[in-house]
Amino acid sequence: MKNIYFMPGMAANCDIFENIKLDDSKYNLHFIDWFEPEKDESLQKYSERIALQITLENPILIGVSFGGIIVQEIAKIISVEKVIIISSVKDPSEFPVRIHWAKKWKLYRFFPTSYITLIENVTKKIVSSKKIHQRIDMYHKYLSIRSVNYLDWAFKSVISWENKNPVENVYHLHGTKDHIFPHKRIKNAEFLENGTHVMVLVNAKWINKKLLEILEK
Template identity: 80%
Template sequence: MKNIYFIPGMAANCGIFEHIKLNDSKFKMHFVEWLEPSKNEPLQGYCKRLSEQIVSENPILVGVSFGGIIAQEIAKIIPTEKVIIISSVKDPSEFPIRINWAKKWKLYRFFPTSYFNLFEHLTKKLVSSKKIQQRIDMYQKYLSVRSVNYLDWAFKNVILWENKNPVSNVYHLHGTKDHIFPHKRIKNAHFLENGTHVMVLVNARWINKKLEEILEK
């Protein structure tokens, strides 16, 4: 039986994988939980600590968004059979231009992560739109890792990621309507037409099918 370890996106909990269903006679699913980073902790050091949750030999890693970056870094630390990234990037060349500008000008230092919860709270109180209320409810359910220290650290490490010595066993699932990592800059991926950055939640049937195909290779 193959062991599959799932890593959620930035600020997300493992509930985002609730619709992922694999053949349990072939695959055992495990979930990696975010740790609180120490101040100025290097990405590699953080990934080393996170990898301690992975106790199986030669596992398969599945990471969403920032979790996909983390999965690739963990695969440089421990042997892995495969790395599957969803709604993520394989190297900085796939970043949108705005992230490259943020890196050049070190704009991550000014991102107001401390206002994240306050903005959400006020929006829910003041906006009557049912659709927006539902979206905020979804964010509250799945985006529960919200310490200012963690968010500041994560934003900085996404923007500064360079992916030196990239791993070769990476498979990529991506949506053509991803607003975080636009698909026009993404290379060598399986694309879901009209899939968005949250397709792991709303297009789980397609994700499940593609995961099974990749896992059987």
């Protein structure tokens, strides 16, 4: 049996993997939870603490979005069989221009993380659109890690990521309609036409198929 550890995206809980189905006679699935970062904690130190949740040897790591960055950092700390990232980046060169500007000018300091929940609640009260309500309800279900300390740290960590000594042979699944990490800057990935940043949820059939192909290599 091979052990697979899943790391969700920024602010997300492991429910985002609820549609991932793999042969349970071949694979044991494990799910990594976010926890609160310490004051001024580096991404490397945080990844070392996260890695303590991985108790089995030579696992396969799968990460979504910011979780994809985290699993790459973990793979520099422990021995792993494979690293698979979904809707993520392998290197800062794959970031959109706006993130490079945010890093240069340290704009993460001004992101209103403390207002996210307030904005959602007010929007839900004043906007009657059923689609908007459903989207906000989805955010509440899957994006439940909402402390200001965590969000401030996460935004800064993504924007400041340098990926020194990058991991080799990272498998990458990405959507052509990803609005967070536009596909035009992504290299050496397998693309889902019209896939978005949340394709792990809404395109699970394709994800499951591609994961199986990668896992059996």
